[in-house]
Amino acid sequence: MNTQTIPGNSAPSSSPARPNALVGILKYAAFDFRRQLRMFESLFFIIVLPAALFIMFGSITSYGDFPAGHGTVSGSIATSMAVYGAVTATTSIAGSAAVERSQGWGRLLALTPMAQWQYVVAKVVVALAIAVLPVVVVFVVASMTGAELGSLGIWLSAGALSVLCSTMFALYGLFFGLMFRSEAAVGAAGGLLVVLGFFGNLFTPLSGTMLEIAKFTPLYGIHGLATWPQMEGELMSSMGEALDPDTLGMLVTSVVVWTVIFGLMALLAARRGTRRA
Amino acid sequence: MNTPAVQLIDLHKTFSTRGGKVRAVDGVDLVIETGEIVAFLGPNGAGKTTALDMVLGFTTPTSGQCLVYGSEPRKAVRDGRVSAVLQTGSLLDDLSVRETVAMVASQHGVHLPVDEALERAGATNFAHRKVSKCSGGEQQRLRFALALLPEPDLLILDEPTAGMDVNARRDFWAAMHAEAERGRTIVFATHYLEEAEQFADRIVVITDGRILADGTTEEVRALGGFRTVSVRWNDDDGDPTAALADIPGAETVQVHGGRTVFTGPDTDAIARHLLTRTSANDLLIVQVPLEEAFIGLTHKTTDQASTEQQSVEGAQQS
Numbered sequence: 093m094n095t096q097t098i099p100g101n102s103a104p105s106s107s108p109a110r111p112n113a114l115v116g117i118l119k120y121a122a123f124d125f126r127r128q129l130r131m132f133e134s135l136f137f138i139i140v141l142p143a144a145l146f147i148m149f150g151s152i153t154s155y156g157d158f159p160a161g162h163g164t165v166s167g168s169i170a171t172s173m174a175v176y177g178a179v180t181a182t183t184s185i186a187g188s189a190a191v192e193r194s195q196g197w198g199r200l201l202a203l204t205p206m207a208q209w210q211y212v213v214a215k216v217v218v219a220l221a222i223a224v225l226p227v228v229v230v231f232v233v234a235s236m237t238g239a240e241l242g243s244l245g246i247w248l249s250a251g252a253l254s255v256l257c258s259t260m261f262a263l264y265g266l267f268f269g270l271m272f273r274s275e276a277a278v279g280a281a282g283g284l285l286v287v288l289g290f291f292g293n294l295f296t297p298l299s300g301t302m303l304e305i306a307k308f309t310p311l312y313g314i315h316g317l318a319t320w321p322q323m324e325g326e327l328m329s330s331m332g333e334a335l336d337p338d339t340l341g342m343l344v345t346s347v348v349v350w351t352v353i354f355g356l357m358a359l360l361a362a363r364r365g366t367r368r369a
Numbered sequence: 370m371n372t373p374a375v376q377l378i379d380l381h382k383t384f385s386t387r388g389g390k391v392r393a394v395d396g397v398d399l400v401i402e403t404g405e406i407v408a409f410l411g412p413n414g415a416g417k418t419t420a421l422d423m424v425l426g427f428t429t430p431t432s433g434q435c436l437v438y439g440s441e442p443r444k445a446v447r448d449g450r451v452s453a454v455l456q457t458g459s460l461l462d463d464l465s466v467r468e469t470v471a472m473v474a475s476q477h478g479v480h481l482p483v484d485e486a487l488e489r490a491g492a493t494n495f496a497h498r499k500v501s502k503c504s505g506g507e508q509q510r511l512r513f514a515l516a517l518l519p520e521p522d523l524l525i526l527d528e529p530t531a532g533m534d535v536n537a538r539r540d541f542w543a544a545m546h547a548e549a550e551r552g553r554t555i556v557f558a559t560h561y562l563e564e565a566e567q568f569a570d571r572i573v574v575i576t577d578g579r580i581l582a583d584g585t586t587e588e589v590r591a592l593g594g595f596r597t598v599s600v601r602w603n604d605d606d607g608d609p610t611a612a613l614a615d616i617p618g619a620e621t622v623q624v625h626g627g628r629t630v631f632t633g634p635d636t637d638a639i640a641r642h643l644l645t646r647t648s649a650n651d652l653l654i655v656q657v658p659l660e661e662a663f664i665g666l667t668h669k670t671t672d673q674a675s676t677e678q679q680s681v682e683g684a685q686q687s
Contacts, residue, residue: 127464131463196455197460197461200459202425202446203455204446205447
């Protein structure tokens with residue numbers, strides 16, 4: 093039997109000519125980004141809810157103008173809401189990507205030259221692009237209602253940190269998507285973010301035992317890092333007592349440890365998925 | 370000289386499950402030449418999909434070799450030489466038909482223009498409809514359009530007409546005929562004998578992960594067992610089992626309630642004999658649903674063949 097692979101050997105039509113990997117990723121990401129923008133129901137919660145929460149807790153309050161770090165309390169709450177919006181976005185995009193693949197879209201893409209890693213990169217690009225939206229909306233609303241972070245550089249770095257750190261929640265979303273393979277589970281994962289957000293010090297300043305517990309939860313580190321440019325680890329207190337500031341090392345450690353935990357969970361879920369399939 | 374489209378060499382695929390190992394594909398040897406139209410015929414769970422999954426590079430063989438145009442399946446896919454219409458699932462509900470094709474096309478290097486793929490698959494009239502609003506047949510035509518994008522030399526169809534009504538099924542095969550005439554090699558899995566007969570040049574019967582029969586449509590049909598002749602037997606003609614030897618083309622006989630059922634490779638001959646030489650009446654020639662025929666074939670191999678439940682002798686592969 094003759095099995096050599098001389099190019100152009102046998103059978104009619106079609107020359108290889110594979111597309112450039114990067115171009116492929118960008119094209120796919122562009123299609124998918126447009127697609128996500130059209131899904132109004134899920135986008136509404138991702139983009140509008142954080143801004144609405146900001147208006148409720150951050151701008152129409154008596155303490156909003158109090159100084160905090162380099163800016164105001166209201167500014168710090170804006171960053172918190174930006175973080176909340178960004179992690180909701182990455183959770184949702186990554187989670188539905190996993191569901192999408194498990195339902196057979198992955199098999200379809202496997203019939204194209206697109207490699208798995210290209211799909212993952214494309215989805216990360218989309219997730220980050222979507223995560224930018226709530227951050228921008230919250231910050232625009234915040235700046236219009238007089239919130240202060242200190243300087244333009246702090247606004248930009250707080251925004252960038254919110255988006256970048258939110259990538260670890262892509263793993264969190266991936267875990268739920270791979271584990272339960274349904275959009276409902278991904279929705280539930282998004283709902284659970286409210287609880288994690290509460291413990292992450294996003295919605296209301298914690299103190300005492302609650303604060304001690306909170307320091308071990310996944311959103312705490314992200315929140316600390318995103319507000320770092322403004323607060324530099326200082327904690328706000330609703331009761332007026334003095335709280336020990338967080339150190340940069342502790343916040344980074346929290347983000348790293350939780351990224352590893354979510355990564356392992358996603359990996360286990362992925363293994364379970366392929367075994368069943 | 371020509372490299373075959375597909376070469377399966379002692380192909381095995383074993384899955385580990387809680388209940389032990391499942392041999393989904395258990396030693397398959399097969400060569401499909403360029404230009405052939407081949408049906409993989411077998412009941413659900415026979416291993417058809419697993420075999421095709423290996424040809425498409427979705428899974429790797431446990432042992433043995435699977436070559437597509439002489440190379441690794443995954444390479445053939447990347448080169449756009451092989452594509453497939455997959456079983457259910459696999460589409461994004463929120464996209465329109467045209468968007469789906471455009472999105473997938475963006476990942477192929479060289480591909481048919483989106484509109485031409487839609488046209489050829491007969492999906493132009495509903496190109497702007499959302500996938501979620503498409504009927505099963507329309508979704509299947511969309512999958513067909515996607516498969517045509519890279520202009521593959523080899524087209525794999527896994528139960529392509531599942532969930533289609535009669536008209537949709539006819540249209541689908543008409544479109545497929547057009548593709549076959551362009552010189553594509555087509556391999557499809559089905560559990561409808563009728564579909565295999567009408568469209569394929571060659572039928573490969575698969576059960577329990579093995580090839581049970583492989584031949585032209587006529588050859589496979591001639592294996593018998595796919596049709597039966599049943600009559601109301603007249604006891605004046607004696608015992609039907611004894612009469613069996615006298616009936617040309619008959620191999621087995623069973624008595625079901627009031628009816629006596631003969632099977633064999635040549636049902637016409639059986640019928641002619643019964644009507645002219647015996648006083649049997651109320652004759653029916655019945656196409657046995659394939660599932661039932663397979664049960665017969667499979668039982669034969671698993672040694673459960675009682676004299677009553679005899680089935681197709683010739684089905685054993687030589």
